[in-house]
Amino acid sequence: EQGEASSLRTPIVAVLGHVDHGKTSLLDQIRGSAVSEGEAGAITQHIGSTAVPLDVISGIAGDLVDPDDFDLPGLLFIDTPGHHSFSTLRSRGGALADIAILVVDVNDGFQPQTHEAVDILKRTSTPFVVAANKIDTVPGWNPEEGRPSKLAIEAQSDRVQSDLNENLYEIIGQLSDEDFSADMYWRVQNFQSNIGVVPVSAETGEGIPDLLTVLMGLSQRYMKEEMAIDVDGPAAGTVLEVTDTQGFGATIDAVIYDGTIREDDQIVVGGQAGPIVTDVRALLQPRPLSEIRSDDEFEKVDEVVAAQGVKVAAPDLDDAMAGAPVRVVRDRPIEEVVAEVKAELEDIQVSTEEEGVTVKADTLGSLEALASTLEEAEIPIMSAEVGDVAPRDVRMAETADTEKHQAILGFNVDVLDDARELAEQESVRLFEHDVIYRLIEQYEEHVEEIER
Ligand code: GTP
Numbered sequence: 001e002q003g004e005a006s007s008l009r010t011p012i013v014a015v016l017g018h019v020d021h022g023k024t025s026l027l028d029q030i031r032g033s034a035v036s037e038g039e040a041g042a043i044t045q046h047i048g049s050t051a052v053p054l055d056v057i058s059g060i061a062g063d064l065v066d067p068d069d070f071d072l073p074g075l076l077f078i079d080t081p082g083h084h085s086f087s088t089l090r091s092r093g094g095a096l097a098d099i100a101i102l103v104v105d106v107n108d109g110f111q112p113q114t115h116e117a118v119d120i121l122k123r124t125s126t127p128f129v130v131a132a133n134k135i136d137t138v139p140g141w142n143p144e145e146g147r148p149s150k151l152a153i154e155a156q157s158d159r160v161q162s163d164l165n166e167n168l169y170e171i172i173g174q175l176s177d178e179d180f181s182a183d184m185y186w187r188v189q190n191f192q193s194n195i196g197v198v199p200v201s202a203e204t205g206e207g208i209p210d211l212l213t214v215l216m217g218l219s220q221r222y223m224k225e226e227m228a229i230d231v232d233g234p235a236a237g238t239v240l241e242v243t244d245t246q247g248f249g250a251t252i253d254a255v256i257y258d259g260t261i262r263e264d265d266q267i268v269v270g271g272q273a274g275p276i277v278t279d280v281r282a283l284l285q286p287r288p289l290s291e292i293r294s295d296d297e298f299e300k301v302d303e304v305v306a307a308q309g310v311k312v313a314a315p316d317l318d319d320a321m322a323g324a325p326v327r328v329v330r331d332r333p334i335e336e337v338v339a340e341v342k343a344e345l346e347d348i349q350v351s352t353e354e355e356g357v358t359v360k361a362d363t364l365g366s367l368e369a370l371a372s373t374l375e376e377a378e379i380p381i382m383s384a385e386v387g388d389v390a391p392r393d394v395r396m397a398e399t400a401d402t403e404k405h406q407a408i409l410g411f412n413v414d415v416l417d418d419a420r421e422l423a424e425q426e427s428v429r430l431f432e433h434d435v436i437y438r439l440i441e442q443y444e445e446h447v448e449e450i451e452r
């Protein structure tokens with residue numbers, strides 16, 4: 001279209017997996033490799049994400065990635081702490097991430113949060129590759145920094161190779177139990193119908209060239225149309241986290257996946273009580289090269305273009321919710337944008353019944369995931385909200401007619417002290433866990449005890 005500044009944005013890559021399987025180390029290794037390539041400045045650290053440009057990727061991947069073969073600008077990685085709910089990573093009715101890396105420790109294989117990650121990837125139809133991490137920990141492994149993994153494996157003793165293969169095939173089997181056909185990445189032709197498993201070490205950098213190559217190939221091949229955006233248009237984004245930032249009060253850490261947000265923009269953000277209309281006070285990014293947490297940890301920027309992470313300071317954000325939409329108003333009628341945000345919030349609303357349990361979760365996405373798992377388990381929900389467990393939740397749970405429904409299921413949330421006390425007094429049972437099915441298991445055991 002004429003007059004529109006259309007351009008290809010950076011694909012968003014979510015890094016998912018069980019606690020301690022090496023998500024952050026993997027990103028550190030990619031950053032570290034760029035530093036040793038003399039490209040330290042080229043990698044930009046945003047709020048909640050890391051942008052790695054194409055020339056750096058091809059520097060790390062060597063012969064495997066020829067920049068002339070690609071026209072996407074690079075990759076934007078979002079790290080998700082294992083204990084945190086990555087189901088926050090949602091956008092207009094789908095997944096915020098265009099593709100994902102599922103990190104699995106080769107020694108541990110699938111763990112509870114790996115299963116949860118796979119469920120979410122399945123539900124949102126997000127293409128992914130598996131990074132089978134920590135290959136350097138196979139006893140007898142002979143490391144060589146940054147080597148492609150096929151070469152790295154071929155250089156090991158027969159014993160090491162067979163030990164590693166056993167673990168890798170275990171993971172391939174676990175993927176197949178989840179109905180994914182998977183194989184070692186060098187045997188995969190079509191990465192959309194088959195999941196490629198890339199053996200890597202976040203410690204030695206072995207396999208990182210292959211991993212980046214597979215990710216670039218996947219993005220280029222299947223994502224190009226979705227990456228074409230109007231860069232000058234009003235931004236659309238997703239709240240990753242609501243944070244307190246010194247000097248600014250409540251702020252949101254967001255990922256912008258479409259258009260541009262400017263420091264003088266009016267925005268609409270999804271909040272607990274509906275859409276929040278507010279004006280941007282500042283757009284903040286981490287200071288380059290400064291990793292020290294100090295008062296002026298952040299610097300103000302004039303604008304942020306998709307895809308990027310950014311901290312947005314604006315009045316009235318206390319009520320904002322992780323997983324909720326952020327929209328720039330710009331030249332559109334404000335009611336239109338409010339209606340858009342409202343529609344999206346309603347889309348996520350969980351259906352509740354007159355009788356059932358009370359549910360709390362840390363983000364909209366996790367609330368949705370928990371609610372759908374409860375529905376499968378035929379456990380009715382009376383009330384479902386984002387946020388920590390507060391006394392009024394206990395008051396709510398207390399109103400349930402049956403003993404088994406006088407319960408609060410909290411996923412990834414804290415229980416406020418006065419809520420805990422009140423629950424004790426009123427015999428409302430509290431269940432807390434950061435793994436959905438464990439939470440439900442605990443609740444089901446409790447119900448069995450009551451009904452015995
Ligand atoms: P959470 O954010 O807590 O979910 O963990 P994470 O997945 O980000 O794991 P992290 O990168 O913090 O790594 C956990 C531990 O494993 C750290 O002690 C790392 O040094 C170690 N580790 C990660 N990757 C490797 C690897 O490839 N080889 C070896 N030997 N250690 C690794």
Ligand code: MG
Binds near residue numbers: 024025079080081082
């Ligand atoms: Mg981490």
